[in-house]
Structures are given as C-alpha cells and as structure tokens.
Amino acid sequence: xxxxxxxxxxxxxxxxVEEDFTFGDLQESDVFxxxxxxxDRTKALLDGIEQSPGTVIPAGAIVRLExxxxxxx
Amino acid sequence: xxxxxxxxxxxxxLVERTLRERELDAGPxxxxxxxxxxxxxxxxxxxxxxxxxxxxxxxxxHTLWSVAIDRIPLHARFRLVKGVLVPAFASxxxxxxxxxxxxxxxxRLAFVIQTQEHEDGVRLDGNWLFAFSQSNRGYRLPxxxxxxxxxxxxxxxxxxxxxxxxxxxxxxxxxxKSKWNADLMRTAEQSQRFFRFQAxxxxxxxxxxxxxxxxxxxxxxSTDLMEEVVL
Numbered sequence: 455x456x457x458x459x460x461x462x463x464x465x466x467x468x469x470x471v472e473e474d475f476t477f478g479d480l481q482e483s484d485v486f487x488x489x490x491x492x493x494d495r496t497k498a499l500l501d502g503i504e505q506s507p508g509t510v511i512p513a514g515a516i517v518r519l520e521x522x523x524x525x526x527x
Numbered sequence: 528x529x530x531x532x533x534x535x536x537x538x539x540x541l542v543e544r545t546l547r548e549r550e551l552d553a554g555p556x557x558x559x560x561x562x563x564x565x566x567x568x569x570x571x572x573x574x575x576x577x578x579x580x581x582x583x584x585x586x587x588x589h590t591l592w593s594v595a596i597d598r599i600p601l602h603a604r605f606r607l608v609k610g611v612l613v614p615a616f617a618s619x620x621x622x623x624x625x626x627x628x629x630x631x632x633x634x635r636l637a638f639v640i641q642t643q644e645h646e647d648g649v650r651l652d653g654n655w656l657f658a659f660s661q662s663n664r665g666y667r668l669p670x671x672x673x674x675x676x677x678x679x680x681x682x683x684x685x686x687x688x689x690x691x692x693x694x695x696x697x698x699x700x701x702x703x704k705s706k707w708n709a710d711l712m713r714t715a716e717q718s719q720r721f722f723r724f725q726a727x728x729x730x731x732x733x734x735x736x737x738x739x740x741x742x743x744x745x746x747x748x749s750t751d752l753m754e755e756v757v758l
Binding site for chain 2: 492524
C-alpha cells in the first residue's frame with residue numbers, strides 16, 4: 455500500500471491505495487469521486503504535467519485533477 | 528566568498544565541505560524567464576455600467592479579466608410548467624424571450640475574459656462563466672453553450688481589439704445578446720430547477736432555485752484558469 459494526495463479545486467484528500475494504482479484508476483474511482491466531487495471528464499497532473507491513465511502513481515505523489523475541456527459536438 | 532565546514536557523520540567520519548558564493552548577474556531576461564508562470568492580481572481595474580467592477584490577473588503571456596456579475600441574460604425559449612416559467616433550450620416551438628436571471632447572494636458568478644498582447648492591441652482568447660460557492664468551490668451552471676471547463680460557446684464575434692477594456696466590453700455585449708441554444712445541452716431538468724421565473728404585473732421575477740443546495744444542480748469544476756479568477 456502507498457499514500458497519495460489528490461487535489462481537486464480547493465479540496466484535497468490523502469488516501470492509501472494499492473501499489474499498482476494508476477492515474478486511470480484514480481480518475482475512475484468512485485471513492486475519490488465521492489470525496490472530491492469530480493466527474494468522468496478529468497485530466498491528472500503531476501507537477502503540472504498531464505499523466506496518461508496507464509501510469510502507476512508514485513508513492514507520496516500529490517496529484518492534481520482538473521476538469522477536461524470538451525469540444526462542441 | 529568561501530566558507531569551509533567540518534561535518535561529523537553519524538558513523539564518526541569527518542567530512543570537509545566548502546561552500547563558494549558569488550552574485551549572479553541576473554538580467555531582465557533571466558528574471559522574466561523565472562517569473563513566466565507568475566501572475567499578479569489587480570483589483571478594481573475599471574467599472575462597467577450595468578455590470579460592475581472588473582478585476583484583472585496579469586500574467587506574463589496573458590491577462591485574465593474577471594467581472595463579478597449578479598445576473599445572466601437568458602435569451603432563450605421558455606415554457607410554462609405548473610405556473611412557473613422555465614427554459615426549454617431544445618424547443619423549437621415554445622416562446623422565445625429575453626429574460627434576465629438574477630443570482631441569489633449565495634451564487635457568486637464570475638464572467639471571465641482572457642486576452643493576450645497581439646501586434647498593436649490584444650487578442651481575445653475566450654470567455655468563461657463560473658459559479659462559485661461561499662467556500663470558493665467552482666461550479667459549472669446547468670446551462671447549454673457552456674463547455675465542461677465553463678468556457679462559453681459564444682458564437683462568432685471579433686477577436687482583436689485595440690485595448691483589453693474594449694475586449695471586455697465586447698465580450699459582455701456578446702454575452703448579453705447571445706441566444707442560448709441546446710448545442711451542449713445534457714439534461715433540461717437541472718436547468719429548469721435552477722432558472723425559474725414568474726410573471727408579475729410588469730415583468731418576470733426570478734424565483735428561488737428549486738434545491739436545498741444549489742450546487743447539487745451543478746457540476747464541480749477545477750481548472751488552472753479558475754485559480755486566476757479574482758473575486
């Protein structure tokens with residue numbers, strides 16, 4: 455297990471997750487969604503750099519989630 | 528200047544460390560590079576009649592103008608449901624009216640304009656509409672023509688202006704006269720519980736939002752641009 459901190463707007467949460475927990479797992483996690491109130495359309499940033507969903511989140515990381523911009527249908 | 532330190536490590540070994548300091552000639556170019564991501568808030572830059580005060584966040588590459596508005600012009604189609612007039616954005620047959628929705632005090636609206644220097648003037652990069660709670664959480668209102676990141680689908684209007692002030696004025700005017708259609712509409716239910724009107728003798732009065740907590744009808748939003756909004 456490892457600790458990660460996730461920020462969304464003015465809210466943040468620190469939580470223990472499995473060692474192989476990825477950015478994609480975070481973006482789809484109902485637990486984190488319920489705690490921070492983000493929707494299905496987000497991007498995950500580490501030190502300001504957007505991360506791909508398949509990348510494992512490093513232990514102790516502070517992940518920032520942002521609302522992803524959609525385009526006009 | 529040079530200083531020497533003798534360090535005793537935990538295992539008892541002695542280590543000599545030499546520190547050398549010299550002043551760097553950090554010219555304007557170096558300082559500019561170091562402060563590229565820094566923006567400065569400037570409050571009360573100007574006052575726009577009928578709208579209010581405009582604040583700015585001036586960055587290296589762009590300026591973000593924030594207007595704390597207290598109403599939203601809703602030029603859309605409306606339908607009467609149980610005596611209450613609600614928007615029917617996707618309708619083609621209901622009555623089209625230019626109603627103005629007045630925000631209750633707990634809903635803090637920010638109309639945001641981003642500009643950047645361009646040739647002899649400024650280029651308008653976009654308009655956003657955010658709703659903030661009293662605790663500074665940002666939300667996307669249940670409105671069509673709003674992207675997920677709260678960028679407004681404004682329709683086409685000029686994007687080059689001699690000054691930032693003119694870009695702000697033009698953006699507000701476009702916001703005032705634009706029609707709200709169903710381009711980015713998801714569900715009408717939240718809109719119809721949020722934006723409600725009742726006919727009075729002379730006009731249409733804004734009714735309270737039909738929810739205990741108005742944020743339950745909105746989507747929580749977080750973007751890097753939002754952090755530069757000056758409320």
